[in-house]
Amino acid sequence: MLLAPRITEHTLHKGDIVTVPTQEMLEAVLKTTFKDDVYREDSTTESFQAEMATLTGHEDAIFMLSGTMSNQLGLRALLMQPPYSVLTDSRGHIIHYEAGGVASLTGASLQPVVASNGKYLTLEDIQGKAVLDEYVQYSPTRVISLENTLNGLIMPLEEVRRISTWAHQKGLKMHLDGARLWDAVVAGAGSLLEYAREFDTVNLCFSKGLGAPLGSILVGSKKTIAVARKIRQSIGGGMHQAGVLTAMARVSLNATFGTGVNGKGSLLAQSHKNAKYIADLWVRLGGKLLGPTETCMVFLDIKAAGISRIRLEELSAQNGLVIKNERLVVHYRKSCQADFERDG
Template structure:
């Protein structure tokens, strides 16, 4: 049968080192270490040669012991759909208590422009969880997870990959793996996630000094910005720059591949490590700024978030050399990031990459963002930054509009926003854009539109944050 990207989600491994269908009986007893590899697809068709090779490449234990495998009872697809539609939290009569249930027709993400972290997993992502393998990733035995890590390594052009629980974990593990002997300093953009939203982890975990720089062009760091402040001296009074950490995209703006190459060439000339917080690198690639492999080639390590714009429920991936990933796996374990049945995390991540990124869904969100920006500017509104990808930054201050007033008005029209930053992720629907047009019209012209609620329930935390604390 034709190869499908999810074939490896259907196999599990027993004590005899035999790959078995995930829907097979639950009791298996080892007989020998050289038992046959059964790669029968649970639907009765043969797996592709590629999937056989992936399964066969996973190392066998030297001395397998007798044991029984416990497999959880599996629902049929129809049963799973019914369960998903009801949601994991229901009231006694089985009716979903709100619009956040699995498979609910009302997707709250379609009206939530605070951040792309609010995307929700699709049904195909949730189905992948049901079909994944349930073996131990700390022991590197889970086929679903190992397959994902090989897949992202190939997609990015790097030697190896590692599943981590979040972008913050990916960045911090990378820093700790690279920075082994203080004193050392890291150059970052002052507006970056690593500086503002990772709880000072660079200092506490890697004992590194952070050199926060301002981008003179207001959009992205240049080689000249970095050269001005990098410390190359070995004088005992100095803290030498050992790493440059860039973020792309940052505030929705793309760092051009040409500038990345300039910085990378200079860094390598001086033995400085290059790391990329690529949580939203997918957006730069979707915008045509360069391929994933072209960007990743300029860095020693890259953290790629799958739970933001791509829509997976959880997870990021770290890529780099085999030696780097080996050490990163060790660091990940030391901070509590080792997972047992990691397949439930890895499976929807794989679907998210293929369905959202490779499936071309990000490009439409960029068009929608430009459309939202045009609605605002056509009414006389000013923008803080150019719209390169899926973020629209409204310059509220230029119009003497307070952030809290904007948030409250938007919620009365049924959309949730931050204080001027609108993230038009791929799950934002037409209704949300129409609601934004009404919000903009009232803000800039004073004219109310139909559909506004006199009182709208809102989260007081939205007002406390004043646009900050959102990733």
């Protein structure tokens, strides 16, 4: 049996398992506006939404409380008349998490597709599963929902373009769960603008990796975002003083990802280096990985190491670390550059 690689204090820095607001974010709250976002009166929120729309090449944007809300309302806004289905990667976040929101909020059925290359969906994967026939027994595909990054793996821009071109030719809509698109961009896969323009709606998260306490943005056309805004209000997502949150989100974006579309000089690059260091160290000490480390996520094969999740948690605690399972997510912190983050 393979002995579990020893994790020591020198292997990783100690720290919390979630990102927390920086001093700069807290200072931004003191200078923000406190108007009503439900009635579109808050200048901080309005200007930030406009900036995000421009940055991604879309007409409009709306701030959401979470990535889950942003994904779900983006899909709901694209799905107008059932019956309909959403085609997505079988490993996708909208399938395994988000509390089954696609079913309850949209009434859509999900069409999970397995990536034949083990990393990302290809056009051929999608063409083999998409339901384009209007036969009375079928629930036709209306939206293709992609995720980038997915489990830390990058979906190449060229493949996204192939899928997007084909989908739009067939009259299908495209949604991107881009909660961690920042990481794909920082890794050099393409710019924020290049990726975002291939989709009808895009979810971008400020709390995962960027360090904001919460919040995501949904970008799309004016018509689509208007629908999403009404649905957000219907489920209690309207905010009366959103400037407190959007001010911190703006700081998290500018300070961590950067002010451009290419992530040049982004602080996230160090997270990627740290993740690859952890992955290499685990392998050098005799461990195996469940997949490649392309950005900020490391997946440890703890079964091959002969340890359970409970034992991994115990070993970690003995060294002042908090590790709950085989997925390690490295995020940027000014005070600590190799902490572990829970998925929201």
